[in-house]
Amino acid sequence: MTSTAYSPAELLHRLRARTSDSPITHVEQIPAREGRTAPWPDWAARDVIAALNEHGIAQPWEHQATAASLAAGGTHVVVATGTASGKSLAYQLPMLSRLTDDPRATALYLSPTKALAADQLRAVARLGLDGVRPATYDGDTSREEREWIRQHSRLVLTNPDMLHHGLLPGHSRWGTFLRRLSYVVVDECHAYRGVFGSHVSHVLRRLRRLAARYGGSPTFVLASATSGDPADAAARLIGLPVTAVTTDTSPRGATTFALWEPPLLPPSPDHPDLPPERRSALSETADLLADAVVAGTRTLAFIRSRRGAEVVATMTRRSLDEAVPGLGDRVAAYRAGYLKEDRRRIERALMSGELLALASTNALELGVDLVGLDAVLICGYPGTRASLWQQAGRAGRAGGEALAVLVARDDPLDTYLVHHPAALFGRPVEATVLDPANPYVLGPQLCCAASEAPLKAEDLELFGGDVARAAVDGLTASGALRKRPSGWYWTHPGRPDVDLRGAGGAPVSVVESATGRLLGTVDQTSSHVMLHTGAVYLHQGVTFVVDRLDLEDAVALVHHQEPDWSTHAREVTDVSVLGIRSHIDAGPVRLCLGDVEVTSQVVSYQRRRLGSGEVIDTRPLDLPVRELRTVAVWFTITPRALDLAGVEPPDVPGALHAAEHAAIGLLPLMATCDRWDIGGLSTANHIDTEAPTVFVYDGHPGGAGFAERAYATATAWLAATREAIAACTCEAGCPSCVQSPKCGNGNNPLHKPGAVQVLDTVLNALATANPAPAPRQPGN
Numbered sequence: 168m169t170s171t172a173y174s175p176a177e178l179l180h181r182l183r184a185r186t187s188d189s190p191i192t193h194v195e196q197i198p199a200r201e202g203r204t205a206p207w208p209d210w211a212a213r214d215v216i217a218a219l220n221e222h223g224i225a226q227p228w229e230h231q232a233t234a235a236s237l238a239a240g241g242t243h244v245v246v247a248t249g250t251a252s253g254k255s256l257a258y259q260l261p262m263l264s265r266l267t268d269d270p271r272a273t274a275l276y277l278s279p280t281k282a283l284a285a286d287q288l289r290a291v292a293r294l295g296l297d298g299v300r301p302a303t304y305d306g307d308t309s310r311e312e313r314e315w316i317r318q319h320s321r322l323v324l325t326n327p328d329m330l331h332h333g334l335l336p337g338h339s340r341w342g343t344f345l346r347r348l349s350y351v352v353v354d355e356c357h358a359y360r361g362v363f364g365s366h367v368s369h370v371l372r373r374l375r376r377l378a379a380r381y382g383g384s385p386t387f388v389l390a391s392a393t394s395g396d397p398a399d400a401a402a403r404l405i406g407l408p409v410t411a412v413t414t415d416t417s418p419r420g421a422t423t424f425a426l427w428e429p430p431l432l433p434p435s436p437d438h439p440d441l442p443p444e445r446r447s448a449l450s451e452t453a454d455l456l457a458d459a460v461v462a463g464t465r466t467l468a469f470i471r472s473r474r475g476a477e478v479v480a481t482m483t484r485r486s487l488d489e490a491v492p493g494l495g496d497r498v499a500a501y502r503a504g505y506l507k508e509d510r511r512r513i514e515r516a517l518m519s520g521e522l523l524a525l526a527s528t529n530a531l532e533l534g535v536d537l538v539g540l541d542a543v544l545i546c547g548y549p550g551t552r553a554s555l556w557q558q559a560g561r562a563g564r565a566g567g568e569a570l571a572v573l574v575a576r577d578d579p580l581d582t583y584l585v586h587h588p589a590a591l592f593g594r595p596v597e598a599t600v601l602d603p604a605n606p607y608v609l610g611p612q613l614c615c616a617a618s619e620a621p622l623k624a625e626d627l628e629l630f631g632g633d634v635a636r637a638a639v640d641g642l643t644a645s646g647a648l649r650k651r652p653s654g655w656y657w658t659h660p661g662r663p664d665v666d667l668r669g670a671g672g673a674p675v676s677v678v679e680s681a682t683g684r685l686l687g688t689v690d691q692t693s694s695h696v697m698l699h700t701g702a703v704y705l706h707q708g709v710t711f712v713v714d715r716l717d718l719e720d721a722v723a724l725v726h727h728q729e730p731d732w733s734t735h736a737r738e739v740t741d742v743s744v745l746g747i748r749s750h751i752d753a754g755p756v757r758l759c760l761g762d763v764e765v766t767s768q769v770v771s772y773q774r775r776r777l778g779s780g781e782v783i784d785t786r787p788l789d790l791p792v793r794e795l796r797t798v799a800v801w802f803t804i805t806p807r808a809l810d811l812a813g814v815e816p817p818d819v820p821g822a823l824h825a826a827e828h829a830a831i832g833l834l835p836l837m838a839t840c841d842r843w844d845i846g847g848l849s850t851a852n853h854i855d856t857e858a859p860t861v862f863v864y865d866g867h868p869g870g871a872g873f874a875e876r877a878y879a880t881a882t883a884w885l886a887a888t889r890e891a892i893a894a895c896t897c898e899a900g901c902p903s904c905v906q907s908p909k910c911g912n913g914n915n916p917l918h919k920p921g922a923v924q925v926l927d928t929v930l931n932a933l934a935t936a937n938p939a940p941a942p943r944q945p946g947n
């Protein structure tokens with residue numbers, strides 16, 4: 168049913184033939200690789216080897232055996248190899264051998280999502296090893312099951328959230344389990360980056376501290392996608408030295424990787440003076456996906472937004488049904504926020520061949536078994552090369568050939584990348600950025616630790632040494648913790664309220680008023696933009712309109728309706744400077760890194776006619792102001808320097824605004840973030856800097872390291888920004904250069920030539936002020 172009618176090369180040819188312009192800017196051939204096996208290690212349990220043999224694993228790959236043997240010898244190890252390289256055997260072999268050899272030993276498996284833990288449970292359970300009694304322990308586990316698991320399971324599969332909210336606070340009931348804890352597996356550990364990663368690093372330290380109290384001293388085995396310096400990232404995550412195994416010795420089929428730029432649309436007859444626009448990446452991906460289904464190719468399309476995944480699935484289904492009625496049923500959308508049963512059902516349908524194509528959000532929500540697809544379409548650069556390779560790695564059966572296509576969105580970074588393939592194919596992947604010392608993470612985490620067991624002075628070494636000591640002093644002064652001779656205590660009723668996944672608060676449930684049906688969830692930060700009263704919300708291709716967003720109860724009530732408009736939230740933002748950490752004075756230009764407070768508020772939304780985009784009306788909203796203390800990089804230029812550069816005073820706001828947008832668009836080239844992690848503000852006269860200013864700030868409380876990275880790579884970053892704007896063939900600015908999809912001002916004003924003059928002024932000044940610094944290469 169899923170046999171491929173076309174080889175990747177033929178499919179690519181077929182896709183290319185669809186348009187007259189060639190949308191393909193580059194084709195990279197990634198050669199096949201031979202596999203290299205190793206004998207089973209001597210220490211591995213016979214029963215485990217026999218069970219693995221029975222399930223088709225005759226011998227481990229060399230990297231699996233190497234990592235497994237390091238772990239068996241008590242070395243903390245991270246295996247960082249490509250998708251489908253068999254990372255799980257590297258931890259299963261030592262862990263299951265231990266559980267088999269020592270009938271009292273226990274082990275903990277952590278994955279960033281419930282779906283992955285469920286996959287891992289299936290994989291271990293089918294080996295049928297006596298006495299291991301693996302069990303998932305998550306938000307869906309019933310009270311009775313939890314009791315049974317604590318008493319009997321020796322392999323508990325869970326996630327950091329459950330560890331944080333359930334297992335660690337209730338550690339006294341887990342004392343025996345923790346005392347006997349032999350291994351902690353941290354799967355997909357590259358997912359723990361930014362603020363979330365910083366939180367998880369402390370959850371793992373809390374686990375280590377409590378295990379030690381009960382006498383446990385587990386070995387950590389981490390599995391990561393390919394990433395830069397995995398040993399360092401893993402060591403920061405667990406707080407212990409880690410050895411990395413990075414040579415992938417599994418066999419791989421050849422992959423053809425194409426870079427695809429959607430064609431320009433014909434100019435609108437009504438507005439011939441408007442800049443030409445490219446066809447949207449969503450429409451282009453939907454067409455490619457439909458072609459792939461017609462070709463009988465099992466294909467996964469990755470789309471960055473939830474709404475985008477819904478839109479692509481709907482468009483693909485519609486065009487397939489027009490060609491062959493019923494064929495549209497072979498396509499589905501898949502995203503976070505769907506309920507567990509829905510996700511399982513969709514995954515099973517794709518594996519059985521009942522579905523031929525999925526339009527999905529990001530890779531982590533997908534089960535690990537979902538590999539060996541014929542083709543992967545990546546709609547929009549996923550933000551990092553590491554994610555790009557992880558998504559592309561879903562394609563490729565053993566021994567077969569596969570196709571991956573990156574479809575560029577109409578934005579500066581994607582446009583830059585499809586025309587500079589060396590920025591994708593010639594570079595190592597980024598290192599995972601996380602910062603355990605972020606004060607917005609460290610303080611709350613120390614409170615959690617203290618509420619689990621009083622903090623002793625010697626514990627503080629584990630949580631970061633001097634920064635932890637300073638944080639504990641601050642928490643004591645503010646009354647959050649109480650100091651007694653035996654340590655620091657949490658003496659408040661209840662536990663500290665700490666959310667690992669950001670500043671959000673509880674996710675907002677989307678409920679259909681008429682039926683009470685729970686459609687899905689949206690995180691609180693996005694809810695202001697996605698679920699405000701009157702917003703159009705898509706679920707599995709069905710349109711709903713929000714009747715009411717109740718932030719207090721974290722619920723949005725919706726009703727089914729198919730309006731002929733879309734909704735666009737408008738947001739106002741303000742930045743105030745709290746302090747400067749570092750700066751460079753360069754004559755008329757000043758570059759700063761510092762702490763800021765950002766206030767933002769969704770104030771209204773526009774309704775726009777579907778198709779024409781005509782604005783029907785603007786409606787006010789009454790949503791609260793959100794405040795964010797974070798880190799920003801900013802530059803100022805004197806009005807005189809702008810004048811000398813040829814920027815006329817009336818054009819200054821538009822020039823700065825355009826430079827800000829493009830700079831935000833290009834920052835992901837330097838840092839492991841995407842433009843949605845970053846915000847910006849530009850103004851012709853800022854009250855704190857008293858000069859024309861462009862701010863670019865970290866979108867996470869306390870910062871996640873992005874602004875620091877921007878400051879450190881400012882010359883390379885702003886030079887790439889200048890090049891992206893200057894090289895764009897549009898006249899007055901377009902989404903490929905200076906327009907931004909998330910602009911709270913509706914992309915107004917923007918002055919493209921002025922942006923180039925602004926950036927030239929900044930770059931020239933920085934070059935004279937600081938002739939020596941070698942700009943760091945992107946991605947290093």
Ligand SMILES: [Zn+2]
Binds near residue numbers: 896
């Ligand atoms: Zn342009």
Ligand SMILES: [Zn+2]
Binds near residue numbers: 824828909912915
């Ligand atoms: Zn803007």
